[in-house]
Amino acid sequence: MTNPIKTTITDEQLEQLRAQVGVVNSSAKKELADSEIKRSTVRTWAVLNADMRPLYMDPDHAQASPWGAIIAPPAIILSYERINPGVDFLPGAYPILSKAQLNFDKPIRVGDTVVSESEITQVEEVTNTGVAGRVISAAIETRVKDADGQPVGTAVQDWHLYERGSDAQRTLFAGRGDDAHMHSQEDIEALGAEYKTEEQRGADSLYWDDVSEGDELQHLLKGPTTRIRAGDRRNSTWYWGHKQGWDEMDDHPELFFTNENGMLEPVMATDWVHHRAQRWGGLPGALENAADRPNYLVQALANWMGDSGFPAEVNLDFPIQSMIGDVTRSYGRVTGKSMSGDQGLVTLEVWQINQLDQKITTGTATVVLPTR
Amino acid sequence: MSSNQDKTSELNTGFGFKSDNPNYGKITDESVERLASRIGVERKRDLADWELEEMRYTPGSIRRSAMSQGDYNPLYLDSDYAAKSPYGCLTMPPWSLTSVEVTNAARDGMPGLHAWFRGTTLKWKRPINVGDFITCVGVLTEVRKQQSRTSGEAVVQEYINTGYNDKGQEIGSMFTSWHRAERKTSKSIAKNQKMRGLAEYSQEDIDKIRDDFNKEVHRGSEKRFWEDVEVGEELPFVVKGPTSQAQRGVGEGGGGGAFMIRGEPGEWTHSHGNAFKLFERHPGLPFVNEWGIPEVPVVIHNSNERCQRYLGLPGAYDAGYQRINWTVHMLTNWAGDFGYLSQLEIRFPSFNIMGDTTWCYGKISGKRQEEGKNIVEIEVWNDNQLGTRVTEGVAEILLPSNSNPDEIVWETD
Numbered sequence: 001m002t003n004p005i006k007t008t009i010t011d012e013q014l015e016q017l018r019a020q021v022g023v024v025n026s027s028a029k030k031e032l033a034d035s036e037i038k039r040s041t042v043r044t045w046a047v048l049n050a051d052m053r054p055l056y057m058d059p060d061h062a063q064a065s066p067w068g069a070i071i072a073p074p075a076i077i078l079s080y081e082r083i084n085p086g087v088d089f090l091p092g093a094y095p096i097l098s099k100a101q102l103n104f105d106k107p108i109r110v111g112d113t114v115v116s117e118s119e120i121t122q123v124e125e126v127t128n129t130g131v132a133g134r135v136i137s138a139a140i141e142t143r144v145k146d147a148d149g150q151p152v153g154t155a156v157q158d159w160h161l162y163e164r165g166s167d168a169q170r171t172l173f174a175g176r177g178d179d180a181h182m183h184s185q186e187d188i189e190a191l192g193a194e195y196k197t198e199e200q201r202g203a204d205s206l207y208w209d210d211v212s213e214g215d216e217l218q219h220l221l222k223g224p225t226t227r228i229r230a231g232d233r234r235n236s237t238w239y240w241g242h243k244q245g246w247d248e249m250d251d252h253p254e255l256f257f258t259n260e261n262g263m264l265e266p267v268m269a270t271d272w273v274h275h276r277a278q279r280w281g282g283l284p285g286a287l288e289n290a291a292d293r294p295n296y297l298v299q300a301l302a303n304w305m306g307d308s309g310f311p312a313e314v315n316l317d318f319p320i321q322s323m324i325g326d327v328t329r330s331y332g333r334v335t336g337k338s339m340s341g342d343q344g345l346v347t348l349e350v351w352q353i354n355q356l357d358q359k360i361t362t363g364t365a366t367v368v369l370p371t372r
Numbered sequence: 373m374s375s376n377q378d379k380t381s382e383l384n385t386g387f388g389f390k391s392d393n394p395n396y397g398k399i400t401d402e403s404v405e406r407l408a409s410r411i412g413v414e415r416k417r418d419l420a421d422w423e424l425e426e427m428r429y430t431p432g433s434i435r436r437s438a439m440s441q442g443d444y445n446p447l448y449l450d451s452d453y454a455a456k457s458p459y460g461c462l463t464m465p466p467w468s469l470t471s472v473e474v475t476n477a478a479r480d481g482m483p484g485l486h487a488w489f490r491g492t493t494l495k496w497k498r499p500i501n502v503g504d505f506i507t508c509v510g511v512l513t514e515v516r517k518q519q520s521r522t523s524g525e526a527v528v529q530e531y532i533n534t535g536y537n538d539k540g541q542e543i544g545s546m547f548t549s550w551h552r553a554e555r556k557t558s559k560s561i562a563k564n565q566k567m568r569g570l571a572e573y574s575q576e577d578i579d580k581i582r583d584d585f586n587k588e589v590h591r592g593s594e595k596r597f598w599e600d601v602e603v604g605e606e607l608p609f610v611v612k613g614p615t616s617q618a619q620r621g622v623g624e625g626g627g628g629g630a631f632m633i634r635g636e637p638g639e640w641t642h643s644h645g646n647a648f649k650l651f652e653r654h655p656g657l658p659f660v661n662e663w664g665i666p667e668v669p670v671v672i673h674n675s676n677e678r679c680q681r682y683l684g685l686p687g688a689y690d691a692g693y694q695r696i697n698w699t700v701h702m703l704t705n706w707a708g709d710f711g712y713l714s715q716l717e718i719r720f721p722s723f724n725i726m727g728d729t730t731w732c733y734g735k736i737s738g739k740r741q742e743e744g745k746n747i748v749e750i751e752v753w754n755d756n757q758l759g760t761r762v763t764e765g766v767a768e769i770l771l772p773s774n775s776n777p778d779e780i781v782w783e784t785d
Contacts, residue, residue, distance in 0.1 A: 034432030039422055050644035183664035192652070195645040201676040222644050224665045245619065260676065261614055261727035262573035274662070275677040276617070325663040 004282030005257050005267060006165030007092040009134045015091055017138065024342070025082045026117040037112045042072045049073065049292075050222070051299045053200055055307045065203065065307040071107040073302075074311055075295040077144045077153040078102070080116035085159040086268050087150045089120075089138055094169055096321060097290040098137070099158035102298075102314045105151045113147035119120070126160065133166020133198055157291070164267070165282065172321045173284045180356055181285065181325030187355075191327065194221050201306030208337065208344025208369040213264045216330035217348075220300035224325050224355075225288055227322055274324065288322040293330075293361050300330040301367055308370045312345065316363035320354070327355040332365065344371045391480040396656050397484025398554055399517070399525055407481035407529070408515040409711035415474050415510045424538070434462050434502060434757040439698040441465070442612065445590065448707060457593065457709045458780050462502040466704065466713050468543045468696040469494050472535030474510025477550030478670070478691075481515075482527070485658040486683070489692035490528070490549040491719035491765070496712070498543045498783045506543060508535045510597075514549075527552040541783070551670050570676060570687045571614060571757055581729055584611040591708035598739065598771040607706040607734035607750065612698045614729045614757075615690070617675060642668065678725055687725040695724060695732075695763045702732040703767055711771045712782040718752070718765035729757045734767070745781070746773045 019157070039059070046056040051073060054061035062070040086095040108114055122139040138159050140285075144152040162169040199218055249264055250257055256264040257280065270276040274285035298311055322328060331350065336347040345366055352361035395403060419427070429452060438448035446453040447463055454462045470492075478487040500506060501523035529550040535543045573581075589608035600712035613619070642650045651658050651666050658666035659682065672678045696718060703713050724730060729752065738749035747768050754763035770781040 034430050038426045040426045048643065050642075050646040054645070169524065181663050186665070188664065188666065192648045195648050198645065224663070225646075226661065226665055226667045226671065245616075259616060259727070261571045261616075263571075263578065263614040263616060263727065265616040266618045269616060272617065273675055273677075275675060304425065325665060 004165040005270065005280050007094075007163055007254070007267070009090050009093060009136060009161065009163055013090050014123070014125065014136060017136070018122075020089075020120050021123055022119060022121075024117050024119045026115070035113050035115055037072055037108050037110055037114055039070060039110050040072055042110060045073055045076050045079075049295050049299065051295075051302075053302065053307075054202060055302075061203070067107050067109065067307075069109045069111070071109055073295065073298065074104050074107065074153070075102065075298045075314075076108065077104070077116075077142070077155050078157075078291050078294060080114070080118075080144045081140060081142045081155065081157060082116055083119035083120065083140050085138060085140070087252070087255065087336060089159070090136060090161050092164065092165050092267050093136070093161035096160045096162065096172060096287070097157055098160045098318055100157075100291070100294050100314070100316050100318075101154075102294055102311075103154045104311050104313070105153055107154055107310060108146075112152075114144060114152060115147075116142055116144045118142040121156070128168060128171070131168045131171060133163045133168030135163075135168050135191040136161045169281075170283065171238065172287065173323075175320075175358070176284060176323070176356070178284060181224070181280050181323050183325075183355075188224075191221065191224070200303045203307055205308040205370055205372050206304065206306050208339075208346060209372045211334055211337060211346050211369065213334050213336060215334040217304040220296060220303060220330040221327065222292075222296045222330070223327040225292075225323055226323075226324065284323070286324045288324055288326065290318045290361075292323065293318065293322075293328065293352055296328055297330045297332075297352065297361070297363075297365070300332060300350075301348075301365060304332070305367055305369060309367050311365060311367050313366040314350070314363065315365070316350070316361050318361055320358050320360040322354060322360060328360070329353050330361075333362075339371075342371070344369045377526075399482065399485065399527055399552070403482045404515060404527060407512075407527075409511050410481070411515060412511060412513075414690060417508065418476060419507070424505050424507065428538075429464055429500065429502050429504055429588050431462055431502060431513045433681070433785065434464055436763040437468060438465050441467070441694065441701060442558065442757055443701045443704075444699075445701075445704065446592070451727050459499060459709075462514075464500040464502075464504075465697070465700065466494075466496055466499075467693075467700045468500055469496060469535060470546060470693055470696060472506060472508035472510075472533045472544070472546050473531070474508050474533050475512075476531065476548060477529040480512070480529070480756070482552060483654070485527070485552045485554060488553070489553040489720060490551050491717070492549070492692075493547040493717040494544065494714050495546075496782075498537065498541055499712075500537065500543055504537050506535045506537055508533055510534075513547075524553065538563075541785075568686055568725075568758070570725060571729070573757070577757065581611060581614070584609070584731070588705065590705045593709050595710045596706075596708050596771055597774050597777070597779065598741075598748065599774045601736055601739055603736050603738060605736040607702060607736075608736075610698065610705060610732050612694070612701075612730045612732065613727075615694075615724075616728050617726065620674070620688075620690070620726060626748065670735065685723075685725075687727060689723040689725055692720045692724075695720065695730065695754055698730060698763075699754065699763065699767075702734055703750065703752070703769060706734065707769045707771070710781070711751060711769050713767065714747070714770050714782075715768040716752070716765060717767070718763055720763055722756075722760050722762040724756065724762050728762075730754045730762065731756075732763075737766070741773075746771050 009230045042056050046052045059070055114225050119141050121141045124137045126137045127134045140157050142155045146152055257267045259265040270280040271286055277283045277286040294314055301311055332348045332350040335349050348365045350363050350365045351359055354360050401662055434448050448465055510531055510533040513532050516528050518526055533549045534545045537543050588610055659669050661667045672682050673688050679685045679688045734750045734752045737751040742749050750767040752765050752767050756762050771777050772781055
């Protein structure tokens with residue numbers, strides 16, 4: 001094995017990052033022509049997340065729903081973050097999503113134009129004393145709006161940026177054996193059978209009046225993930241080949257490593273598959289992007305609420321990272337009910353568990369349900 | 373780091389392809405006949421009207437297509453520039469004609485067999501412009517067994533695909549030829565042949581490639597007349613690569629373009645429960661990956677390690693499509709905004725492995741005037757960093773004539 005890639009985060013870089021707090025990055029004018037939410041946009045998101053409910057796919061079904069049209073899966077607002085932590089913050093650092101807070105103001109309907117702006121709201125050093133390797137926390141707030149500037153939703157994502165090749169980075173894999181993401185034929189068959197038990201309430205409304213504290217959601221299975229899952233959402237953003245690759249190398253030499261061919265390549269390309277993470281990162285493998293987890297959880301809520309319910313807020317912490325190949329099960333339990341005006345609110349404790357029975361996500365959610 | 377060394381050594385084991393079908397991944401008379409029964413059957417994409425509307429090319433999809441191949445032609449990127457050009461608006465890079473391919477041998481018949489792209493002939497009639505959508509018809513034209521030097525018994529599959537714009541006008545056609553072989557056969561033969569390894573570059577090599585990037589000549593709005601072209605003239609080359617995992621992700625996806633994910637087999641976008649459903653319908657499709665998870669075989673080609681492990685090849689070879697795109701880039705650089713690439717016949721005599729660098733060359737081999745058209749014939753080829761010819765073919769470009777300098781040389785009605 002080659003020596004693991006090592007990167008450092010300098011005080012100067014940290015100060016430059018702190019100077020970015022409050023700077024707003026908005027949708028570029030040239031992107032506006034492509035910012036309409038199309039039916040195919042919704043379908044693509046639904047297919048990639050394997051959540052092809054009729055509310056997202058079938059216009060007749062959606063027209064009869066309270067929303068009157070196909071809506072996008074609510075967690076799509078996560079894809080509007082306009083700052084790339086692994087590139088724009090501390091080039092070459094290893095980015096990990098540690099928290100996500102999502103607020104949903106209204107559904108996005110097919111035909112809506114959606115724009116966004118992102119802003120770094122907080123930068124903090126969170127290096128763990130006694131573990132070598134700096135870790136920087138940077139919170140990004142992304143405000144998603146419609147064509148009239150009305151809020152659609154807000155996503156606050158807290159990214160932790162690690163020095164590559166550090167002990168701190170390796171703690172992300174603590175407690176995992178080398179075969180933690182191995183699956184036997186029996187495992188796979190059991191997962192296939194489990195997928196068939198998923199139930200979606202759909203048009204059958206769940207009313208606020210019928211919900212009781214302690215009610216539990218049917219859990220939702222996702223995974224085992226593969227590289228094809230990890231790669232698809234990146235396709236529209238990585239143009240680093242040929243001439244642009246050379247231009248990027250001029251602008252951000254610290255982003256590149258010398259690959260197996262002796263060619264410089266963006267260091268993030270070692271993060272997408274196990275082989276490369278092992279060879280170049282000295283790591284057990286490649287991690288998942290935790291930004292998928294809120295989507296899984298909102299899907300579990302949608303299964304339980306049916307078409308008439310809508311999430312208002314989801315706050316998630318990700319204490320344990322997932323590796324590509326892991327299984328994630330999303331759970332929820334009702335913890336309270338209240339009325340806000342004529343809206344019936346339900347609060348839930350939510351969590352996610354991997355195939356090792358580790359609680360990888362903890363958090364809360366609030367949803368709005370119709371009343372009788 | 374012993375645990376990681378152990379993990380790396382696992383790359384030499386793994387699960388690979390499994391199927392209960394004894395004929396899975398094998399060439400049999402029955403499977404060849406079954407495939408041949410589809411010869412002549414027209415196939416279309418079953419797209420609804422709303423899907424076609426949403427597939428209209430936008431400035432964004434055109435930009436993504438151009439940038440995914442490293443072609444910064446302002447005809448694709450700059451609306452103001454394009455409006456003043458003979459196109460009158462943004463236009464898609466001509467390589468987008470390959471999107472008329474309704475199906476190909478990688479997903480048509482004989483599951484489990486390996487598929488290699490042998491070559492193609494593209495014929496352009498009209499540009500594809502911003503706001504257009506295209507429909508297409510594909511037909512399997514040939515299925516024949518033959519002996520291959522590299523993979524023993526093989527099957528050749530050929531298709532003709534024709535594309536139309538939203539006015540019903542033909543935009544062009546794409547003939548494709550494919551080579552199918554048993555994976556085990558190709559693996560053992562590849563091993564015995566001691567095929568080449570991955571590309572290796574010194575700093576001097578990298579510096580030279582960088583210098584070559586800066587030699588790109590883009591003619592743009594300066595008109596090139598047919599009379600001024602001389603046989604034997606060499607076209608300015610373009611260089612592409614070295615390719616990498618980061619590059620190939622967008623390069624082979626064409627930057628997204630107007631590709632529409634529908635959740636159907638062949639799109640390679642299946643995950644979670646969708647993947648389980650797909651593999652239940654098509655149990656012969658997946659291979660079982662290093663971690664015991666069924667996956668679609670196309671992902672093997674996304675990394676050198678997986679191609680080494682599962683196919684016995686030196687690295688991840690490309691599908692060939694990028695070499696078409698890069699050659700088109702070289703040709704359109706030379707033709708300028710008033711010239712029109714009308715035909716490209718291209719073959720792939722050697723693999724292009726991830727990490728390779730590709731130089732695209734052209735040389736005028738002839739010129740003629742025919743049916744009012746001023747045609748330039750060009751010999752094209754691509755060489756890699758080892759000097760190996762990885763692509764060869766011929767192209768034709770239409771140019772305006774001195775005698776009619778304002779003529780638009782492509783079909784405009």
